[in-house]
Amino acid sequence: MHIRFLIASVFITTFGLQLHAHPYYVSTTEIHIHRETKTFDITCSMFTEDLEFALKKLYVTNTDLQEGITMPEILNLVNTYVNERLEIRLDGSVQKFSLLGCENENESTWCYFEGSFSQFIKEVTVTNSLLFDFLNEQTNMVHVHVGAVRKSYKLANPNKLAEFSF
Numbered sequence: 001m002h003i004r005f006l007i008a009s010v011f012i013t014t015f016g017l018q019l020h021a022h023p024y025y026v027s028t029t030e031i032h033i034h035r036e037t038k039t040f041d042i043t044c045s046m047f048t049e050d051l052e053f054a055l056k057k058l059y060v061t062n063t064d065l066q067e068g069i070t071m072p073e074i075l076n077l078v079n080t081y082v083n084e085r086l087e088i089r090l091d092g093s094v095q096k097f098s099l100l101g102c103e104n105e106n107e108s109t110w111c112y113f114e115g116s117f118s119q120f121i122k123e124v125t126v127t128n129s130l131l132f133d134f135l136n137e138q139t140n141m142v143h144v145h146v147g148a149v150r151k152s153y154k155l156a157n158p159n160k161l162a163e164f165s166f
Contacts, residue, residue, distance in 0.1 A: 022047060022107070025138045027130050031088065032145045033121055040090075042097060042113040044082060046130060051109050054134050055081060065109055069102050078102055078111055082130065089125040090117050121146065122166055126153075129160040 027046040034040065048065050055063040055077050068074045079099040088095045097115035104110075124144050131138045140155040146166045153162035 022049075025050065025131065025135045026141060027138070028141045028143070029086065029126070029128055029130070030143045030145070031124070031126065033090070033124065035121060035147065038118060039114065039116045040088070040095070040097070042086070042088070042115075044086070044111045044113070044130065045108050046111075047107055048104055048109045049107070050131050050135060050138075051078070051081075054131055057134060065102075066104060069104055069109065075099060075102060078109075082111060082113070085129045085132075087125075087127040088115070089123075089127075090121045091119060091123050092125075093117070093119075124164040124166070126162045126164075127160050128155055128162065132157045132160060 025047070027044065027050075029045075030043040032041050052063055052065045055061065055065075055074075058081065059077055061077065063074055063077060065074065082099070083097075088097065095115050095117060097113040100112040100114055102109055102111045124146070126142050126144070128140045128142055130140055132140075136157055138157045140160075141152065142155060142162045143150060143152045144164045149166060151164045151166075153164070155162060
């Protein structure tokens with residue numbers, strides 16, 4: 001009887017995990033730089049279950065992004081996580097940015113940030129290692145918009161640096 005229970009448990013665990021796994025691991029980071037107002041906004045999209053896994057591993061917390069995405073404690077964890085793994089340099093100067101909020105859409109969590117700068121921008125350097133420390137297969141797409149010009153770069157783990165000239 002115990003052997004049947006063991007086999008059933010292994011079967012359910014193995015196939016249950018496969019049902020929740022997705023076939024690719026990709027995040028998207030969009031950065032819009034507004035020269036006229038000297039502001040920028042960032043939108044990061046990650047698979048919810050991957051972000052949740054990272055937050056649980058790092059901060060040893062029972063984070064449920066499906067239920068509590070607007071809770072201040074969870075927003076604080078997301079803000080800390082992203083700020084530790086996403087660096088924006090404008091003309092060599094590291095930029096600070098703050099979280100505006102997050103929302104879930106289908107299987108993704110969307111996080112919105114904003115910041116400001118003081119000089120005219122020609123160079124944008126992005127260091128993006130979101131989810132790299134948990135998923136070897138992780139790819140991060142980075143899109144930078146300055147005015148009507150959009151440039152993109154694909155970062156495959158462990159490469160985390162993208163440089164753009166405008």
